[in-house]
Amino acid sequence: MNHASGIAFQILQSVLVVLIAPLVLGWVNQCRAWLQNKSGPGIWQPYKVLNKLFHKEAVLAHNASPLFRATPYILFGCMWLAVGIVPVLATSLPFAPAADVIALVGLFALARVFVALAAMDIGTSFGTLGARREMMIGFLAEPAMLMTMFTASLISQSTSLATIVQTLGQQEFVIYPSMAFAAVAFIMVLLAENARIPIDNPSTHLELTMIHEAMILEYSARHLALIEWASSLKLTAYIAIGSALFLPWGIARAGDWVGLPIALGALVVKLLLTGAGLALMETVSAKMRIFRAPEFLATAFLLATLGMLIHFLLEG
């Protein structure tokens, strides 16, 4: 592999994903609106929101510490780094050896810690409430996420996402029952981590139920825009990890310019399908009480564990 073309692929992937992340969110919201018989705001709405927010004047609380100001940038940076590591378009990118799946989960955890700290920084009760709820969901979702990753790692004998994709996507087609379990667990974790409907409602500002929104209530203008952008990046990163693990076809190798159009086409199809699927899941399920969330995530964890057990029984 040529060094320069590897870097070109890395830049291409990172920039492309950052640019299309709001579009993914817009597509999910549009699908949800269609499923609810509404006309919907259009798929470009997140860009309009970001544009509006970037042109506003930022208002900060008097007692805001530097941590509060720095958090949006740290959050955005973490998510951007994550989408650079995940093989969205190509495997064996220059960034890929920087982090395996465990470090990737750690990266998400780092972002979460900063958001939670910033939420408590101002000292409003809503921020603290949101931070506590977010940490509860986070500490239950992370083990489930790791177990899902381990099931895939056991099959490909590596914790590096690029190697997993290469093993799963470029060999002959084999059905892994363990991956079916891992996929269900991963979808549950995705819903919980991205503040989607069974756990949190991304479009509500009702005090009693909000989790993620409660933490970012104090942010405005460019800070809020960065946080919103980072959330859509996080959703895209999770969808990308999910499709890397469970639909690993069509991803090119870095430096392979011939495979690039196929990889782009596959990416568009995967994002369209998973976005529509996500909207469907959100439409058919109702938001559950916060005290049901541990049960939901314990189920995800146990499904991932079952996947590992099944791997040892059937595929070992």
Added chain:
Amino acid sequence: MVSLPFSTQLINLFAGLLLLLSFAMLTQRRVLSLINLFAVQGFVLALSTSIVAWSTSQGHLYYSALLTLALKVVLLPWILHRLIRKLSVKWDVETLINIPATMLIGIALVIFAFNLAAPITLIGGTITRSTLGIATASVLLSFLMMITRRKAVSQVIGFLAMENGLFFAATSATYGMPMVVELGIALDVLVGTLIFGVFFFHIRETFESLDIHHLEKLKEH
């Protein structure tokens, strides 16, 4: 890793689905969804049986797949649907105690079953031998479901799901039981469900509830 034939991969996938459905039934609160899950489990069982029949060219397994389809996907769920409508418990929500703990016990049972089946798997000669552990686990999980439930209807569904697991175990260990035995069991299950249906009405008439804890007392206070 040795690549398995495609039919075996499919059977393994269906075995995994059966285990998933067993867990779903273990934690399902609604009686109506429980019956639907039972029907889906029967459907997966029929599919996997017909794939075993196709890949081993065992003609009699087609009949048992058909029997499963007719009995466990159509007839029994229909009887149960009728029952819960007549008992007017269609929208009943059962209060289950501590689902995470139940699931942990379930995981322990699965590990136990897998260990139990491992030596048998090693000496087995069928293409489906590795699914024996899953079949044993499904039987144990259904058993656990019968223990944790308080309502009579869900206990009967647990009993029927246990029969599903046993059927799957027979298919995976020895390519199914002789036809006479299978027909006998099918008839037993059918008659059993009908008799249970009559019992439900008696239980409710006597105690005005389907909670079987009332049956533990010997005397009326």
